[in-house]
Amino acid sequence: MNVKVLLFCLLPAAPVLAQGFAGLGTDAEGFAVPERGRALQFPRDHGAHPDYRIEWWYLTATLQDADGRDYGAQWTLFRSALAPGESEGWDSPQVWMGHAGLTTPDTHFSAERFARGGIGQADVAAAPFAARIDDWHMTSTAPDGADAYSALQIAARDADFGYDLRLEANGPLVLHGQDGYSVKSAAGQASYYYSQPFYSVTGTLDLPGGPVAVTGQGWLDREWSSQPLASDQTGWDWFSIVLEDGHRLMGFQLRGRQTFTAGTWITPQGQATALPDGALSFTPQGTAQVAGRDIPVRWQIDWPEQGLSLQTAPVNPQSWMDLTVSYWEGPIRVTGSHDGRGYLEMTGY
Amino acid sequence: MTLQALLSHWARNKMQLAMLLAGLTLATALWSGVQALNAQARGAYATAAALVSTDGAARLESPSGQLPQALFVELRRAGVLVSPVAEGRFIMGDTRVTLLGIEPLTAPPGTAAALADGDLQGFLSGGGYAHPETVAQIGASDMALTPSQAVPVGTVLVDIGTAQTALGMADQISHLMLTGPAPDAMPEGLRMAQADAGAELDGLTDSFHLNLTAFGALAFAVGLFIVHSAVGLAFEQRRGLFRTLRSLGVPLRSLTLALALELALMALIAGLAGLGLGYVMAAALLPDVAATLRGLYGAPVPGSLQFSPVWALAGLAMAFAGAGLAGGQALWRLWHMPVLAPAQPRAWAIASGRAMRWQVVGALALGALAFVLGVFGSGLFAGFALLAAALLAAALLTPAALALCLRMAARLARAPVVQWFWADSRQNLPRLSLALMALMLALAANIGVGTMVASFRATFIGWLDQRLVAEMTVTPRDAAQARELEAFLTSRVDAVLPLRRVDATLAGQPGAVYAMRDHATFRDNWPLIQAAADSWDRLAGEQGALINEQLARRAGLWPGDRVALPGAGDVAILGVYPDYGNPLAQAIVTEDWFDRLYPDTPTRQLAIRTDDPDATRAALLDEFGLTAQAITDQAQAKALSLAIFERTFLITGALNVLTLSVAALALFATLVTLSGLRLVQLAPLWAMGLTVRQLAGLELARALVLAGLTMVLALPVGLMLAQVLLAVINVQAFGWRLPLQIFPADWARLAFWAGLAMLAASAWPAWRLWRGGGEPLLRVFAYER
Structure with missing residues (x-):
């Protein structure tokens, strides 16, 4: 048993707690709770919200090299609070966890970092925007006056892989749910959730075989809450898809006694339509043996109202984030009524 | 059937059975007990090592002992994976502990394991983890303590924030644990050190454990003497039975197998009993061993024993091996015995002149081996081999030497009974020789170890008086307080002598460099074993350094040689000082030079010279506001050092007593089994008019005479042993050499105990002879053929 697992189990709400989820349904006592109708403000809400229990900056990118070979990169910073608020030094109740993933068609790399708040090892500053843990960082390179997320540089490095990517946004921020208030269960659990799904990406991957120049598309998710899941919810399957016609689809299902689905349909111009519970359906089409368990790596996604019928296949079925908190996360290819690329995250298997 | 017939012998000779089992049990108990102690201590080192490092991981530290957070x-931020540690000594409840502050999120897995299944939120908000023994020692405390076996004894594991607050180390850390690859370029002021505390402890304490093992082996060997004599006697007494069984058609193979089976059965019973006894013994001795290891090496060994199947199996294997060794001869002889061998109850091992000559030859060969080892051998192992060879040689010589003494005594005797007494003693010598060898070994070990310890104590006390001249020492909380204290005290006392040190590797050994202020206190009192001319003036002139004896002996560096100090290059050695009780290498340079070499090193302690310690103490407490715990006066320091010293040799004393007891038991076993056989020899004297009472008295007198002679023989052997311990083993194990001093009063005490043991061993056979009256003696003639 590892102390960090315990620590993150103890923190009742880290989002990717794939196993057990003990305590995720507990009361949000002392912590601020998302409220319907509260307008998000930027750049303030790009920064950290220490009064909420959990929060993340979650970037995924589907990438190709000059030969058209597929890659995927993930950069995530999680914040988890033992108590609301922030203070200086070791007394800070904030705990940070960084995850980096890099997928090639035959290998999947993953790494993690942990840090306590209050001492400067990890933090997020709203303006100028910079999120950091150790030498991993997501830093705004946007010109003055522009939204901080309109241009970013991200980098992460571990013993056997690394990447350095530059991202330029070609569209606006997108608020999920009702103006960023995103419901997560039939019982009404909710979070604040917005994205920047319009990045074009250039950069370099450091692989054991040497550096590889890549281009592609990126998607940033920002979410914070104090109690995101209902007590019976055991895990989720989350998709972010960029279709070749320029539309984007964010869709997820939360598995529990009753499956809860939600999603956002985004036009190439950035107009968002929230998809209520039941609008989308997710059907496993094939599993793979990953880390000793059966994981549905091929999916059928249907949105009958819009005539949308997509089949997804992983670039690498073994995209297992083999970390203290482990889960499946990797790039996918999309075919069917529309073609495209995307990212899939599956937890709780 | 055959086995049953064989076993019936033991039903008739219960005492012999008891001796055989007791001997094997004791031997196994002492051996396995010692092994249990060693295993426990090694386990504790591993615990300590796991807590502060990943496997062989390095740490980054500053020579000054502190780093900014x-x-x-x-x-x-530069991508170097390190985890901070803040540690220090801290008074908690009723005891002083090492407060070890770690950062659980970045700490290596070993550290984290100590926290597994614990209340981490509690840990981050000020709770601590400690070994159950430490929790008990601390008693009531403000901190919420969780017992954990994964934390070494004497350490309280806390969050780094908790430790910094408690130790007054705000924004300071002690060192960094490296959890990933080493940085390409070492940041300025930092250096890498192997954090293999466990391996370091292993190396330092190896000698201690080898010492214990040697004692265990000695006790085992003495125990085997008992088993050997009991098995041998039983074999002799059963010659008739063997012949009868063979005549009845029992194949030799079955008979030998049955005898081997019998031996194995005994080994199993005695082995299991020995393990139980060994466990009890180890549990009883462990607190002292733990205290010794903690005092001498700072090794965190818990005082309560845990059962481990490894040493249990090893102990059982030793019991079987011992039984095989002791009984092998009997089996071999049975295998080669003609079917119709004469079945007279011949006493076993009636030594012919030839057998004794062979023993003398063996003794001389071993003596030569010991001599060669003494002259050419080096290392601890060679030292112990030398001891073993020399002791065995002395043991083998014992019967011949005793025979010589008895022959000379017989020549001086005039009265017939006295002449018979000496002749009879000599006649019986071969039968007693094994037990007497065991006694000789035990006595020599006692004299040798006793002399070594007493010599050490005498030297140590003298050295303490010289070294601890400062009337009191003060331990400041941090560097700032150290400066304030020095300023505060300078006008109030005769001298304030700050103690500063940096950890350093000296001639490849772990150690430290110390600063010494040029002051009469040191010039007048600091003892030197060897000194160059004008050593103090040259030290003050920054022309060199003093080193401790450990470093000098291990590295072979003496005045006139040079030693490399970090940052200073090779410097001349101006003198060598004794430094008992410290296992690490040391060098001393003058304070000014030290401060230039290692700037910003915090002062760890201040030694104070004053005529009025009471007033100084009062001023420190009342005016300066220091806590009483921060002040140590001279008497306290001396008492503490002496207590550590006494503990160091407590375990040795306990094992000494046990070895002597085993030897006494060996004598008792032999005398009891011989007493029946001796009736044949005593009967004619009784017939000639000596009373049973006189005969019993003569038996007692013989025991005393033999004990006395053995003691006399053991004296030179013991002194040789002491000399080897002082000049070879101690130098190898601890790094210091002490002069041999002689303590005859101790010998007299030991002679008294040996006599008493011998009397006790012979009292029962003598009493049986006396109480039996003439009837058993008369029966001897009835059976005469």
């Missing part, structure tokens, strides 16, 4: 953040 900002450097930790800076390194992490």
Whole structure:
């Protein structure tokens, strides 16, 4: 048993707690709770919200090299609070966890970092925007006056892989749910959730075989809450898809006694339509043996109202984030009524 | 059937059975007990090592012992995976502990394991983890303590924030644990050190454990003497039975197998009993061993024993091996015995002149081996081999030497009974020789170890008086307080002598460099074993350094040689000082030079010279506001050092007593089994008019005479042993050499105990002879053929 697992189990709400989820349904006592109708403000809400229990900056990118070979990169910073608020030094109740993933068609790399708040090892500053843990960082390179997320540089490095990517946004921020208030269960659990799904990406991957120049598309998710899941919810399957016609689809299902689905349909111009519970359906089409368990790596996604019928296949079925908190996360290819690329995250298997 | 017939012998000779079992049980108990102690201690080192490092991971540290916390953040930001540690001594409840502050999120897995299944939120908000023994020692405390076996004894594991607050180390850390690859370029002021505390402890304490093992082996060997004599006697007494069984058609193979089976059965019973006894013994001795290891090496060994199947199996194997060794001869002889061998109850091992000559030859060969080892051998192992060879040689010589003494005594005797007494003693010598050898070994070990310890104590006390001249020492909380204290005290006392040190590797050994202020206190009192001319003036002139004896002996560096100090290059050695009780290498340079070499090193202690310690103490407490715990006066320091010293040899004393007891038991076993056989020899004297009472008295007198002679023989052997311990083993094990001093009063005490043991061993056979009256003696003639 590892102390960090315990620590993150103890923190009742880290989002990717794939196993057990003990305590995720507990009361949000002392912590601020998302409220319907509260307008998000930027750049303030790009920064950290220490009064909420959990929060993340979650970037995924589907990438190709000059030969058209597929890659995927993930950069995530999680914040988890033992108590609301922030203070200086070791007394800070904030705990940070960084995850980096890099997928090639035959290998999947993953790494993690942990840090306590209050001492400067990890933090997020709203303006100028910079999120950091150790030498991993997501830093705004946007010109003055522009939204901080309109241009970013991200980098992460571990013993056997690394990447350095530059991202330029070609569209606006997108608020999920009702103006960023995103419901997560039939019982009404909710979070604040917005994205920047319009990045074009250039950069370099450091692989054991040497550096590889890549281009592609990126998607940033920002979410914070104090109690995101209902007590019976055991895990989720989350998709972010960029279709070749320029539309984007964010869709997820939360598995529990009753499956809860939600999603956002985004036009190439950035107009968002929230998809209520039941609008989308997710059907496993094939599993793979990953880390000793059966994981549905091929999916059928249907949105009958819009005539949308997509089949997804992983670039690498073994995209297992083999970390203290482990889960499946990797790039996918999309075919069917529309073609495209995307990212899939599956937890709780 | 055959086995049953064989076993019936033991039903008739219960005492012999008891001796055989007791001998094997004791031998196994002592051996396995010692092994249990060693295993427990080694396990504790591993625990300590796991807590502070990943396998062989390095740590980054500053020679001064402290780093700014900002450097930790800076390194992490540069991608170097390090985890901060803040540690220090701290008084908690009723005891002083090492407060070890770690950062659980970045700490290596070993550290984290100590926290597994624990209340981490509690840990981060000020709770601590400690070994159950330490929790008990601390008693009531403000801190919420969780017992954990994964934390070494004497350490309280807390969050780094908790430790910094408690130790007054705000924004400071002690060192960094490296959890990933080493940085390409070492940041300025930092250096890498192997954090293999466990391996370091292993190396330092190896000698201690080898010492214990040697004692265990000695006790085992003495125990085997008992088993050997009991098995041998039983074999002789059963010659008739063997012949009868063979005549009845029992194949030799079955008979030998049955005898081997019998031996194995005994080994199993005695082995299991020995393990139980060994466990009890180890549990009883462990607190002292733990205290010794903690005092001498700072090794965190818990005082309560845990059962481990490894040493249990090893102990059982030793019991079987011992039984095989002791009984092998009997089996071999049975295998080669003609079917119709004469079945007279011949006493076993009636030594012919030839057998004794062979023993003398063996003794001389072993003596030569010991001599060669003494002259050419080096290392601890060679030292112990030398001891073993020399002791065995002395043991083998014992019967011949005793025979010589008895022959000379017989020549002086005039009265017929006295002449018979000496002749009869000599006649019986071969039968007693094994037990007497065991006694000789035990006595020599006692004299040798006793002399070594007493010599050490005498030297140590003299050295303490010289070294601890400062009337009191003060331990400041941090560097700032150290400066304030020095300023505060300078006008109030005769001298304030700050103690500063940096950890350093000296001639490849772990150690430290110390600063010494040029002051009469040191010039007048600091003892030197060897000194160059004008050593103090040259030290003050920054022309060299003093080193401790450990470093000098291990590295072979003496005045006139040079030693490399970090930052200073090779410097001349001006003198060598004794430094008992410290296992590490040391060098001393003058304070000014030290401060230039290692700037910003915090002062760890201040030694104070004053005529009025009471007033100084009062001023420190009342005016300066120091806590009483921060002040140590001279008497306290001396008492503490002496207590550590006494503990160091407590275990040795306990094992000494046990070895002597085993030897006494061996004598008792032999005398009891011989007493029946001796009736044949005593009967004619009784017939000639000596009373049973006189005969019993003569038996007692013989025991005393033999004990006395053995003691006399053991004296030179013991002194040789002491000399080897002082000049070879101690130098190898601890790094210091002490002069041999002689303590005859101790010998007299030992002679008294040996006599008493011998009397006790012979009292029962003598009493049986006396109480039996003439009837058993008369029966001897009835059976005469």
